[in-house]
Amino acid sequence: MMRTWTIAGLALVVVIVGAAWLFPPRGAVGGSEAQPDVRPQRWAAPKAVETPLVGRAEQQTELTVNWIGHWLDEDLRETLVRDVAKEFALTHPGVDVNLKFPQEILGQKAKPLSAKQYVNIIRSGKIEWDIIWLDDYIYRFVAEELGDPEWGKKYLVDFEQVPGFSESQKSFIISDPAYRNLTGGMLVGPYLEGYYFALWYNKDVAQRLGLTIKERGMTFDDFLGYVRQIYEYNQTAETPVAAMYESNDWATTEFLFHSLVKSEIGDFGNLSIDLPLERRQAILLKVFQAFEQMGQYKPLMPGWEHNVWFDTRNYPLDDRCVFYFQGTWMYSHWRGIDEEKLHKMVPTELPVFQPVNHAMGGYIPTWAVMKNSPNRKTAIQLLMAWCEPRVAEKWVRYTKNPTGIKGNLSEATLGTDVYEQYQAYMTNKYGERVHHSANADYLLGRQNAHLQEEINDNIRLILCGEITAQKAYDAIVTQCK
Numbered sequence: 001m002m003r004t005w006t007i008a009g010l011a012l013v014v015v016i017v018g019a020a021w022l023f024p025p026r027g028a029v030g031g032s033e034a035q036p037d038v039r040p041q042r043w044a045a046p047k048a049v050e051t052p053l054v055g056r057a058e059q060q061t062e063l064t065v066n067w068i069g070h071w072l073d074e075d076l077r078e079t080l081v082r083d084v085a086k087e088f089a090l091t092h093p094g095v096d097v098n099l100k101f102p103q104e105i106l107g108q109k110a111k112p113l114s115a116k117q118y119v120n121i122i123r124s125g126k127i128e129w130d131i132i133w134l135d136d137y138i139y140r141f142v143a144e145e146l147g148d149p150e151w152g153k154k155y156l157v158d159f160e161q162v163p164g165f166s167e168s169q170k171s172f173i174i175s176d177p178a179y180r181n182l183t184g185g186m187l188v189g190p191y192l193e194g195y196y197f198a199l200w201y202n203k204d205v206a207q208r209l210g211l212t213i214k215e216r217g218m219t220f221d222d223f224l225g226y227v228r229q230i231y232e233y234n235q236t237a238e239t240p241v242a243a244m245y246e247s248n249d250w251a252t253t254e255f256l257f258h259s260l261v262k263s264e265i266g267d268f269g270n271l272s273i274d275l276p277l278e279r280r281q282a283i284l285l286k287v288f289q290a291f292e293q294m295g296q297y298k299p300l301m302p303g304w305e306h307n308v309w310f311d312t313r314n315y316p317l318d319d320r321c322v323f324y325f326q327g328t329w330m331y332s333h334w335r336g337i338d339e340e341k342l343h344k345m346v347p348t349e350l351p352v353f354q355p356v357n358h359a360m361g362g363y364i365p366t367w368a369v370m371k372n373s374p375n376r377k378t379a380i381q382l383l384m385a386w387c388e389p390r391v392a393e394k395w396v397r398y399t400k401n402p403t404g405i406k407g408n409l410s411e412a413t414l415g416t417d418v419y420e421q422y423q424a425y426m427t428n429k430y431g432e433r434v435h436h437s438a439n440a441d442y443l444l445g446r447q448n449a450h451l452q453e454e455i456n457d458n459i460r461l462i463l464c465g466e467i468t469a470q471k472a473y474d475a476i477v478t479q480c481k
Contacts, residue, residue, distance in 0.1 A: 064096040065375050065382060067131040070366055072101035072109070074329075075336035076398035084391065088382050095378055102133060109310050110249060115141030122146070122155055127370050130379035134189070134368040136182040136438045143184065144450060150184040157369040158186045162380055165190075168387035172432045173363060173404045182438070188368035190386045191404030192395060193329070196361035196426045197255050197436065198347035199223070200324040202316055205241055205344075209233050209322070215348040216425070220260060220290055223351040230322055231297035242301035242321040244463075247309035251456035253291075253300075253463065255325040256351065259360050260287045261443055262435065263352035280443055281477060286353075288469035291462040300463050317341040325350075327361070331400045331419050347422040359430040363404035402427060447481045454479065 067085070071077035085097045102109045106117060115138050121127065122142075134156075143149045159165045165187075166174050173179050173191045180186055201213050211229060214222050227243045234240035246253055264283045265275070275283075301307070301321050313333050316324045318341075324330075334342040350360055366386075369379045385391070392407030400419040435442075441449035458472035 062094055062096045063375055063378060064098050065131065065378050066098045066129045067100070067367075067379075067382065068105065068114075068129050068133045069099050069101045070133045071332070072103055073336055075332045077332045078336075080391075080394055080398055083394075084382075084385055088385050092378070092381070097382070108308075110308075111135075111138045112141050112249070114138055115145060118142050119145045121370075122151070125372075127372050127374065129370065130373040130375045131367050131369055131382065133366065134183075135193075135364045135366060139183045139188070140438050140449075149446075149449075152184040152186055152188055152368070155371050156186070156188050157371055157373075157376065157380060159189055159380075159383075160187050162384065164384065165387065168384075168406055170363075170404050170406055176432075178435065178437075179363065181441075182362075183365065183368075187365070189365040189383050190367075191363040191365055192386050192392075193366055194361070194363045194402030194404055195327040195329055196347075196359055196402075196423065196434070197259070197325070197327050197350055198422065199256075199350050200316065200326060200330060200345050200347055201322055202319060202324075202344050203346050205319050205322050209241070211322070213346075213348060215346065217355070218349055218351045220351045220353055224290075224293055226322070227294050227297045227299050230299070241319070243297070243299035243323055244301065245307075245312075245315055245321045245324045246300050246304040246460060246463075247307040247312060248305050250309040251460060252309075252325045253459055254452075254456050255360070257287060257291070257455065257459055258436070259350035260290055260353055262358070262360065263354055263356050265443075266354070267357060274445065275443075280445075281473075283443065284476065285469065285473045288459070288462060288472050290353075291459050292469040295463045295465045298465070300460070304460075313337065316345060319344075328401050328419070328423065329399070332398075346418055349426075357430070358433040358435055359426050360436055361426070361434040362436040363402070363434075444476075444480055448479075451476060451479060 069081050069085075071081055081099070085099045089095055089097045102114055106113050114133060118132060118134075118138075119142055121129070139152065143151055148154075160174075169187075169191055173187070179191065199218065203213075206213055209230060210233075211226055213226065230241065230243040244253065261283055264286060301315070307315075313330075314337050315321060317334055317338055324345075328347060330345070331342070334345060367383055369376060369383060373379050387405055389405070389407030392403045392405035395401070395403045395405070396407075400417075400423060402423060439449035439452040440455055444451060454476060458467065458475060461467045462469060462472055
């Protein structure tokens with residue numbers, strides 16, 4: 001009898017020990033209490049529930065994808081980024097998405113600063129980020145720092161080689177070489193973001209000044225007339241108001257320069273053709289002279305040279321100027337700052353010398369994958385998640401902007417407010433005939449693309465009355481190769 005009880009007791013001990021081994025207390029791993037994951041902006045899929053029928057499985061090692069995001073504090077754009085990150089982590093067990101924004105990494109959002117960060121990464125060979133924030137401007141800044149317009153072919157994944165990518169983009173993204181030319185002759189990632197440039201105006205301020213703004217088909221002479229009226233108003237006003245916003249780190253008046261140049265070039269097909277040298281130089285001088293006409297009315301906001309663009313995006317909302325040259329992405333910026341004040345701002349077509357059959361705008365990549373990324377395969381999968389039609393639909397609905405991703409976008413063109421109406425008008429009028437270049441290659445030739453920053457400096461000096469159009473023209477022409 002005693003022997004029977006002894007055997008039963010030993011069996012009970014074995015069962016208890018086995019149960020403890022199979023079912024450890026919650027929070028206890030390896031004899032120590034597990035700490036909750038409190039890392040910011042990081043998402044991971046829940047671990048699979050272990051089953052006692054198959055014994056204790058080894059815990060899966062996390063793979064962390066490091067992603068430099070975009071659109072922090074930009075309303076529903078930021079929401080979409082976070083949603084995609086969370087969903088990707090949930091649908092990819094064992095993958096940890098470490099999402100950080102430039103402001104968190106570098107202290108501020110500035111494209112030249114991000115470009116310097118990538119140059120340092122390339123030169124050091126230490127790939128700390130699998131996915132980097134990269135648009136055509138940042139690509140250009142990196143190219144200038146490295147002295148290599150095709151640096152992407154050495155250091156970035158070519159997404160045209162990724163299965164399913166080409167089929168997910170709208171046909172013109174693949175067929176038109178202009179999009180590859182934005183980033184060194186390759187497609188570096190999904191062309192999620194579409195945009196049009198606009199001359200935004202504050203309708204409350206315009207009404208106070210007695211201005212009636214022509215929202216469609218505005219000519220340069222129309223715009224010059226508005227600038228002159230504002231100047232005349234300021235001569236007696238107790239509180240003067242600037243005609244145009246400008247900043248020191250992003251030359252927003254550059255977009256007026258491009259609009260005037262392209263309207264003088266004429267047909268959409270001519271934008272990709274090398275014009276005779278004399279013709280190009282004549283266009284450059286004419287546009288500089290147009291800026292000189294505006295300069296006599298002191299159009300720029302006082303103290304503009306101290307304006308950091310991201311920190312002063314609110315100035316138009318705060319009635320500090322009438323006009324603001326920027327892309328349609330400002331809808332998200334301003335909605336995130338103050339949804340009520342947003343409704344002051346109205347987008348209009350950019351001023352032109354003569355009617356055009358194309359719009360200033362385009363489609364750009366937002367992110368790229370480093371070729372030597374330790375998690376390249378997973379990083380590519382994450383960017384491919386942006387190529388789904390349902391994501392494209394969300395983008396258009398959230399941002400009131402077009403997209404280069406294929407999808408059912410009928411809801412986006414209903415025109416329920418002035419922002420959707422502007423997008424619908426531009427899309428219906430110009431279709432795929434959109435063009436923008438972050439440099440002067442289409443005017444001065446590819447070998448002189450780097451002179452855009454020099455041009456930007458000169459047009460602001462002309463507007464301030466510090467140099468003449470002829471002097472600016474001479475300075476640029478003498479540097480042309």
